[in-house]
Amino acid sequence: MLQALLDDAEEQQHQSSQIKDWVEKLKEVFYDLQDVLEEFNIEAMRRELKGNNQMIKVVRTLSSSLNQLAFELKMSRKITEVRERLVVIKDEKDFQLDKGPRGWRKSEETHSFMREEDIIGRDNEKKNVMKFLLNLDVKENIFILQILGIGGLGKTALAKFVYNDEMISRHFDLKMWVCVSNDLDMKKIVKNIIVCVEKKEPNYSQMDGLQSELRKIIDGRRYLLVLDDLWDAKSETWPNLKSLLMGGARGSKILITTRLPLVAKITSPTPPLLLEGLSESDSLDLLMRMAGREGSIQDPDMLAIGKEIVRNCFGVPLVIRTSGRLLFLKQTKDEWLRFKDHELPKMSQTEEHIISVLKLSYDRLPSHLKRCFAFCSLFPKDFVIEKHTLVSLWMAEGFIQPSNSSKHLEDIAHEYFMDLLWSNFFQDFKINPYTKEETCKMHDLMHDLACNVAGNRCRVARDDTNIINERTRHISYGSTFNLMDELPILRLKASALRTILSTTTYWEERQQREPTSEVDLGQLIQNFKRLRILDLHATKVEKVPRSICELKYLTYLDLSYNQTLRRLPNSITKLQSLQTLNLRNCDALEELPSDLKKLVSLRNLDIRHCFKLSYLPRGIGEISSLHRLTNFILPKDKARAKNYCGLGELKGLNNIQGQLSIENLGYVTNAEAKCEDEILMGKHSLEFLVLRWGYFNTDDVVIDEVLFDRLKPPSNLQILKIWDYKGEGFPKWMMDSLVSFLPRLVDVFFGYCERCERLPPLDQLPHLKSLHIKNLPKLEYIGSDQSSTSTASFPSLSILNIFRCEKLKAMPLTPHLEEFMLEANGALLINRMMLGLNKLKTLHISDIKFLRCLHKEGFQSLPSLESLSIDGFPQLTSLLQGMQHLSNLVGLSIWGCEELDISKDESGNILDFHGGLQSLRSLSISRLPKLTSLPQWLLQARNLERLQIWRCHNLKDIPEQIEALQSLQYLFIYKCSSLTSFPEAMRRLTSLTHLIIEDCGELEESCKRQAGEDWDKIAHISSIRFG
Secondary structure, eight states, X not given: OHHHHHHHHHHHGGGXXXXXXHHHHXXXXXXXXXXXXXXXXXXXXXXXXXXXXXXXXXXXXXXXXXXXXXXXXXXXXXXXXXXXXXXXHHHHOOSOOOOSOOOOOOOOTTOOOOOTTOOOSOHHHHHHHHHHHHXXXXXXXXXXXXXXXXXXXXXXXHHHHHHTOHHHHHHOSEEXXXXXXXXXXXXXXXXXXXXXXXXXXXXXXXXXXXXXXXXXXHTTOOEEEEEEEEOOOOTTTHHHHHHHXXXXXXXXXXXXXXXXXXXXXXXXXXXXXXXXXXXXXXXXXXXXXXTTXXXXXXXHHHHHHXXXXXXXXXXXXXXXXXXXXXXXXXOSHHHHHHIIIIISXXXXXXXXXXXXXXHHHHHTXXXXXXXXXXXXXXXXXXXXXXXXXXXXXXXXXXXXXXXXXXXXXXXXXXXXXXXXXXXXXXXXXXXXXXXXXXXXXXXXXXXXXXXXXXXXXXXXXXXXXXXXXXXXXXXXEOTTSOHHHHSOGGGSOTTXXXXXXXXXXXXXXXXXXXXXXXXXXXXXXXXXXXXXXXEOTTSOBOOOOGGGGGOTTOOEEEOTTOTTOOOOOGGGGGOTTOOEEEOTTOTTOOOOOTTGGGOXXXXXXXXXXXXXXXXXXXXXXXXXXXXXXXXXXXXXXXXXXXXXXXXXXXXXXXXXXXXXXXXXXXXXXXXXXXXXOOSSTTOTTEEEEEEEOOSXXXXXXXXXXXXXXXXXXXXXXXXXXXXXXXXXXXXXXXXXXXXXXXXXXXXXXEEOOTTOOBOOOGGGOTTOOEEEEEOOTTXXXXXXXXXXXXXXXXXXXXXXXXXXXXXXXXXOBOTTOOEEEEESOOHHHHHHHTTTOTTOOXXXXXXXXXXXXXXXXXXXXXXXXXXXXXXXXXXXXXXXXXXXXXXXXXXXXXXXXXXXXXXXXXXXXXXXXXXXXXXXXXXXXXXXXXXXXXXXXXXXXXXXXXXXXXSOTTOXXXXXXXXXXXXXXXXXXXXXXXXXXXXXXXXXXXXXXXXXXXXXXXXXXXXXXXXXXXXXXXXXXXXXXXX
């Protein structure tokens, strides 16, 4: 009943300052009451642990009795104080509140929320943006279009739709997506562009190095850059950023989404695409879909009510979605009428009123979801939120309510997350296909709502620290905020703060900033004894003070990405409430505290990429609360193995979920291997398993085979990776019954299994999508039927990578394959495997020693191929006429083929594709000593835009026929020492905008600006660079 009163008070507080003040006072008491209850719980755990310790004497000392009495008196005073404050607050309430339960119905278990890509009613806008992006009839290299509209209209969704379109992906050499949000920081934007392309942090931190790296990426390449959610376009900053982006090839486009007309005006003189509200029919369609009434026979009365509702939503998709989700919980006509007449406010089309509509959905949340949502205001706008991190934070704050069933807190937290996602409080939900990590974002308006409802309880610490006051309980900070110097400790109540959360990204950690000293951390600990969450990831912590144990309420400690941290103090094991300890990417960490088993509440231990950590302390198996253990590291020193955590301790940890990597299996003793039975079978929530035997020399493969037989995973496993296995065969359960034991496998990897001649029957797995096989030198067959290579199998396989399996002779047909990489394998295998791959889009073959030719039939069976890479064929002598059948080929690379003459066919005749390869946009050739002049088929590729020639030392001639390449925009020539001049036809390459010449001796001399003999031939090219 008390919670119901508080819920109703929260809904009414925006209408009355009196109610708002009353709610604030009540929350203050709740916080203090929670502290009292947790202190009782901590003391109970301490006494239980003390009672279980056999070293404690049976007879209690007088000192111990006095301590207990003092604790009871202290807690009695605290309880009395809280009770008196509650009485005062009760007497101050002179207004009416509803005591009834709130109207929330839990979403269905499937959580089939609508994805952002499924946008409705934007066909004309889609068509206009696509037309703009695909248009090549432009004079300037870079063209800009802005999508302008208020928040919630779907600007980002529209941009995302065209960005992910397959035609757009083929049209552009590069695609880059950068969310700008509030601050037009040129350095940050350049960094994010580089990260988007390179998938890693930049090599430079200063602007000079960054702009040079950016130019290398975009120069001469037709790119699409989306600058999403641009709020600020400072007249002095935007021109500088734009000038850095001008190096792209002609036809490059920049797409900007913004809410502000001034931003649109500054960034481009071209009129923006003004995004308006959906039509009434599209709005009604979206409302009905979100309300769960799509496809059924519509009640005319409900449709009429729906039309009136969408009129008050002004065509704003975010508001319609939110309203629809609220109506999903209402089934009758009366409920819909009540929503229309009393809950949905009459509003104008402004963002303040839109937020008031979104708040309707918030008001209908149960109290536990309200707390979870408000907590998310600590993340910056457009922040990529890791689901596992978020739910761990919720658990640490005590937001997750245990159920009466046997559900784990992690499972309940997952349901909370899905409820909020289903109700559109989160968006952009993604699952990484390789790591299975789940992420999401919040729409900007939802973030504004979270900040609004959180009030001063949650604050983001930026330059203005005045916003942090004594009622602030949770703060977050980013890479630009110096936690130790700028946090206004003196203005905060010493015991008030519960959360200090870092939102620094992993690559921002390497920016120039001072290390966090042990002294500063000690000061922080002394001032904030009530902390539940302490997040110090990527803050250059070198040493954790022993006083960390004084944070007795601490439930969440993140020290990840502190790459100089070597040890943790053993005093950390006194943190009996600690649930999460994150040490990911602590590269220098050498050991964990020996008494780690005393962390009796520990649920999450993340030690990924702690490369110097060589063992786990004995007793890990006693932490029955563990639900996530990323790495189980067995000791390499067999003589001292009894002092460390052995394989047997893993057997009892059956609550482990998600991913587990077991390391150093090759060091398990014979006795240990034989005595352990079904170590993993009880771990029913395990989805991702990595088994690493490690690098060691042994001839006793019997131990490995016996041990592997004991490592049978649970049946719901989806990803299996096996490294360095030294056995000659795989266990019986894999060879005879793989489909029965592991029917859900989608991704399998075998690496460095050097004795294996045969793999399990992977071809029978119904859901297998990705297969990687690396360094299996004795492997001869893949698949269950070794005698047949004509029978189609692998019903779902789309990605296949095979590296260094020299004896591999054959494998079954894989008709659904889309990506195929073959490196250092037998020559016969290539021609056999290319047959029948009519869905293949990417083919990379390399390091094939004895292949002299590629079969014509193989190329004819690849009608969908878009990217082909041939690298390292020392005996390949010719390309095939069959390549002309690659009608969809966009990119071609030919590297390191010493005997290959790409101008002739297998009979020594001039190779002519008769105008084929008309889709070819990019060609890269390197280390081809037989190349003396550009081949005829290349000069027929009239749509070629990008040509790179590397280390072709015998190339002497670029013929006049190069004039035919009227689409060529980018030409790069590197270390072609025999090439001394350009033909006259270079003058007539009017589309050529970028020419780069490096280490080409005489050619560079002849092309010298204003002075070289060939300068006049290339003077029209806008960007010329010499090495």
